[in-house]
Amino acid sequence: MADKVLMKGNEALAEAAMCAGCRHFFGYPITPQTEISAYLSKHMPKVGGTFLQAESEVAAINMVLGAAAAGVRVMTSSSSPGISLKSEGISYIAGCDLPAVIVNVQRGGPGLGGIQPSQADYYQATRGLGHGDFHMIVLAPSTVQEVIDLTFEAFDLADLYRMPVLMLSDGILGQMMEPASFPEGTGRTLPEKDWAVTGTQGKRKKNIVNSLYLQPDELERKVMERYERYDAIKKTEQKCERFMMDDAEYVVVAYGASARVAKNAIVAARAEGMKVGMIRPITLWPFPVDAIREATEQAKAFLTVELSMGQMIDDVRLACECKKPVHLCNRTGGMIVKPQEVLAKLKEISGGAK
Amino acid sequence: MLEAKKITVFAGHYGSGKSNLAVNYAFWLKQQGKETTLLDLDIVNPYFRSKDSEKELGEAGIRVIASEFANSNVDVPALPPAAYSMFTADGHYSVVDLGGDDRGSLALGRFSEMLAAADTYEMLLVINQFRPDTATPEGVLEVVREIEDACHVKFTGIANNTNLGAMTEKSHVLDSVAYAKAVSDLIGLPVVMTAYRADLGELDVPHPFPITLTTKAIWSI
Structure with a gap:
């Protein structure tokens, strides 16, 4: 190839x-x-x-x-x-x-x-x-x-x-x-x-793959x-991309396709002098809690961009322990949020371009 | 440049750039002063299709015929009844955008006998060297056989559309000339078009066909 x-x-x-x-x-x-x-x-x-x-x-x-x-x-x-x-x-x-x-x-x-x-x-x-x-x-x-x-x-x-x-x-x-x-x-x-x-060929003890446990204490131990x-x-496995985060006062959190939209909105916002960056979760579980927590101090507010009614927003609220407001910019049902909509929302929450 | 036929079908491997080429070709026909219709017969792609350019085509005076369910949530491989007008509309030039591979080309089978009778059709094989399955002439041949078996229509020429999306460079297009020639030699059809992004400048390739990208990335401003 x-x-x-x-x-x-x-x-x-x-x-x-x-x-x-x-x-x-x-x-x-x-x-x-x-x-x-x-x-x-x-x-x-x-x-x-x-x-x-x-x-x-x-x-x-x-x-x-x-x-x-x-x-x-x-x-x-x-x-x-x-x-x-x-x-x-x-x-x-x-x-x-x-x-x-x-x-x-x-x-x-x-x-x-x-x-x-x-x-x-x-x-x-x-x-x-x-x-x-x-x-x-x-x-x-x-x-x-x-x-x-x-x-x-x-x-x-x-x-x-x-x-x-x-x-x-x-x-x-x-x-x-x-x-x-x-x-x-x-x-x-x-x-x-x-x-x-894979078959013991009579050479080892049987392996058993099973999800049924006959005793509750045994099941509890397994789950624990x-x-x-x-x-x-x-x-060890939290992963995210930080985009223009160094001096960011407004932190967009978006993943997957909506992160592509958000990125373009952030570049446009920066061109207008707004201090905006993005944390893009790459692992959604485990959620990059550490990165959000780290950004909470510098952030005036968070904005999640989602193609849903707002679901990841709860994980951002949990990660920043509700210390900063978390806003939402979203479309759902198969409609795609536009970069212009994200930009407008950023202006709204930051009180306008600087 | 190739001589415009009453019906020009763009077919080939999935993702080889048929929709984009079909839309550009429709604009070109219109610029030649021909009454032009674009038929979106793609029954495979749920979105990112030539119907996306309906507004721009309409503004240029090009008629667009597509399944009324295209770009909706109705996931059925329906063909628009108005597709038959490609055989009846006098003086009209029709550009047909088929779905990819044998699966997508199946839609043309419905019209194969009428096409054969029309005797003025062209079916162009769109090829892109950067698509892994058509990177070699042998790979292209496999696709040709599958498509012709599925739609019962024979290809008449090759449209070399070698590109790497936004990363396409002049050298990619120039280097692909030898590839297109090798495909041509293997399957016995002429290269009638070498398509490339117009902003790459003028290129010395066989039958150059500069195009503009008609599908805008929905995430960009």
Whole structure:
């Protein structure tokens, strides 16, 4: 492959998964995610991998569970309503401590909603995405290059922490085209999958993959162990981009596609003399609490830019402990917030251009 | 420059730049004084399609025909009934923008017999060396076979649209001439157009077709 290629976000994600060693994909088509399935249906067989279109999202996610239990890198992808269908299986995967990558190319909701881009699944993604006490690592790319880099990262993090990782994309990132290149790998050393159910050949004790615990104290212990792992992840895996933050008095917080909009608004605001910067969360769970906390002192106010009715805004309020006002600039239902709207909001909260 | 045919279809690999080329070609036809219609027959892309340029095309006096469900939340691969007017509208020149690959080209199958009877059509194969699946002539050949099987219409020429999006440089276009020639040699069709962003300046390439990007990034001011 040439140094740089021109790819759609969805295709890039699919290719990156294959480059990261994923040879098993189970899914069910849905707009605006379909290019991932379409790309893998064509390319997986060429490398001896498995592409399977299941009879439903529920079937697909349970196939993911099975493949993950056997120790292989496995992925499924869907868009908002399809992710809701997968939520039961995702909870089981978390309960079984299995590594898997799940992709949500978000569209408008609730219900069947619409097929236009959205970020309204933030709560669902960051609050566990299923029943029971658990978290998933949630990664939010903002460019096609970052889609590729974070897909590699997603598989590594899943293996490293033995947990499901969610790639939270959206219709814009999935459908847009940008030049990008593919790295060789992440260079991380990962633990041996000695827990995988691959047959004992009579040589070792049986491995068991299970999420059912017969005694409540045993289940409590398991959940608490998992939360110790979550605490470690919160300490080490928070990731964000700081943009024009040095002297920023007004701090925009935006991720994914809306961060692209916000960036242009910030450049325009700076041209008018306003001291505006952005913290762009790359991990939504763990949320970059440290970066927000650090910025709270210098900030006069925060502004979240979201393609939802305002969901991440709660995490910003929690992170800054409500010490500074947190405003919202948003559109929803598949409508895209314009940079001009963000700029107007910035002027409004700062009391006008300086 | 190629001679304008009554019907010009832009087809090819997904993401090779068909919509952008089709819109630019429609503007070019109109500038030649032809009554022009753009048909958005893309049944694959939910958004980022030639219908996005409907306003600018309309202002230039170019008729746009697209599925009434395009750019809405109705996720159905519907074709606009008015598409048949490409065979009936006297004196009109029609530019057809197809969806990518075999999946997208399927939509043209409905019109394959009428196209064959019309005998004045052109179906251009849009190629881009920076798309991984069409980076080699062999890759292009695979796409050609899939598309022709799906829509039962044969390609008549090649439109080289090699680009790296916003990062496209002159050298990319100049270097792609050899690639387009190799594709031409393998599939036995002439290169009738080398498209490149007009702001790159004048380039010494076969059948130059300078274009402007019609789809504006929705996140920019």
